[in-house]
Amino acid sequence: MPARGDLTIEGRVLAPSARNAGDCRRATIRIAAGVIAEVAPPRGGDMVFGDDCLIAPGFIDLHAHCREDPSGTQTHKEDFASAGAAAIAGGVVALADMPNNPEPPSTPERYAAKRRLADRAPVDVVLFGLAETAPFRDDIPYKLFLSERPACSEAELAELFRAFAGTWLAVHAEDPAVLAERRGAATHEERRPREAEIAAVAKLLAALRAEPRLHLHICHVSAGECVPMLRAAKREGLPVSAEACLHHLVFDAETFPPALRAYRNVNPPLRTKADREALLEALREGVIDALATDHAPHTPAEKERGASGFPGLDAYGAFAAGLLGPLAPARFLDATSGFAAGFMRRFTGETFGAIAPGAVGSLVVLAPRPSGVRKQSYTTKCGWSPYAGCTFPGEVRTTIVRGVPAYRR
Template structure:
């Protein structure tokens, strides 16, 4: 099979062909033969997008399957141009040991087109699994019961995780407790809670020698600490979400307050602009959704999180066409770095349009706008915070191991 169009990777954009055989790219060039799929110059072909931060809700307990299941999360992902996702461990039956991890992993449907990676949970007194997996540590309370109550408790537990990959929800538990009587959700979780936690995570990376990943960065004030840590050569990466790049506190109203509630909360316009700059200039490593589906009636009662898998690709076109991101930068934050994460834990190689890489692609159309409508949402929760928003482009197609599964 031959695919022809504008290929976007971290080293630039070129009009060329991809020859695919048995699910892998075998050749990249021009004049390879008559193409089976041709995409116009309005389109960009990327190595398949990945999302390293998703709450797909399903676990062996089944207690949250009314919000989302692996099959519906996969449908939402493909709809948004995402071909692999990493699921978080704050489930009722949390995957904190070998048996619980295997029980959860076994629930993925055999015919699922999306690649799943599962984080193992780190909680007070847990130990690393024997198999190679990524880990998630919740420094303080968010959603679920898997979290730490003190920095000392976390420090003691992390001593056993040298050499591992650990993603952190960075909000200091003791500071959160001290602000718990404040009025609004944003006041209960102020920026100092996140900045303090980011600084502590960096201390833990130094002390215990693991790869640390700062999840859903929301405060511009934390970026200089990450910059210094990277300059020192520490193994640290970070991500930012669509909601922290698109929304801010100025848009919160009494009518939408609970629907704009998440952890960490929305910040100021200045924070939002700083995060956009950090993602654009390379200081922030990945775009990740923190896809957190809840039913509308649950959101109305006040629970944190928003669904974002369905709109990942259209949101990326907003970055490209309205926020000054180059195709090369999108290839880095949506394909290359998430692909490198995925390839740590699975057979195959994702992230680039190169021979011997998986023939898994996301094709964006930059000339066909997308207006987000509730009826189009594939996530089981059935809504999007972007309803009514028109993004400047759309997902044209998705290929998984050489098979075109959308058009």
């Protein structure tokens, strides 16, 4: 559990009502015991930032793999402390941790044991429970790895949704039937084709139409074809949301660094420039609700053996800062913290994602100076980043977690 501090901070505050970043007013934010007590006209503070900087609610990542569980068998690559440090370097003040551990949180006992480990993180952490056949507690979010299950029909998915009625269910959407057909293909990309994701999203939305009593969240959308399906489902009023991940917005199969070619496996795979553009447009429109990392801190040796996924927490803020402009302030705030704040409220009871009295005093300060993820500055334990060598248009100047300055550049 992060410590709670007292702090006053003055600078320009990024407000959802601003037409653009230049339109934001200065204020002094007073945080007492980790909670915002007052937002007042500027009168100085413990930290004062120039007009080039913007203060925003700290970022929230709905999708990270911190790798630590009671077995302790994967802490060579990451643990809650090191993932939390990487989050802070990326301006992320709260994250949701995924349940695909060697000892998965799939029973009340295992979930509680993992919870005790997560409480050591320097940021706020919500733990997903592993969705198997039925919920084991009613106050936690669940993650369904559809790609890891036996092939199933829309009717079987609807039956599963009935069992999970009332929950918040995030899904890794690749259809196991399509993956099974392509098992023998030559490359990772051919074994995990876009058709697998498109078929899965279509089936999930059809099942949700039949059984709409849960909240369905589609993880890491990568194929542009999913965007019109999600738009239509939202227009119908179905309880569905979606996220896009950093790596699917930054890279496509052509632009991934050639020197890291052996490390390029990720599920779903990197797609095309047209997909990247469709995802950014969907994020701008709000069809895709949130920007997430799918932080997957495998070591270089594991990557060389084919492990899928990239570390992303360190890079979140530098990339996100560049979305201000392409995304209007209100959409930027929603994509980086506002949408996820609804999730945090539901599972912690606290107000994140707002700069207002009563909200958690976790903030990020962004500066317009170009920045990158430097090798010497990785805080993830896995020791590499696909973003090393990328230059982003902004940087995280400071991250404040519950009133305590946790990172300064």
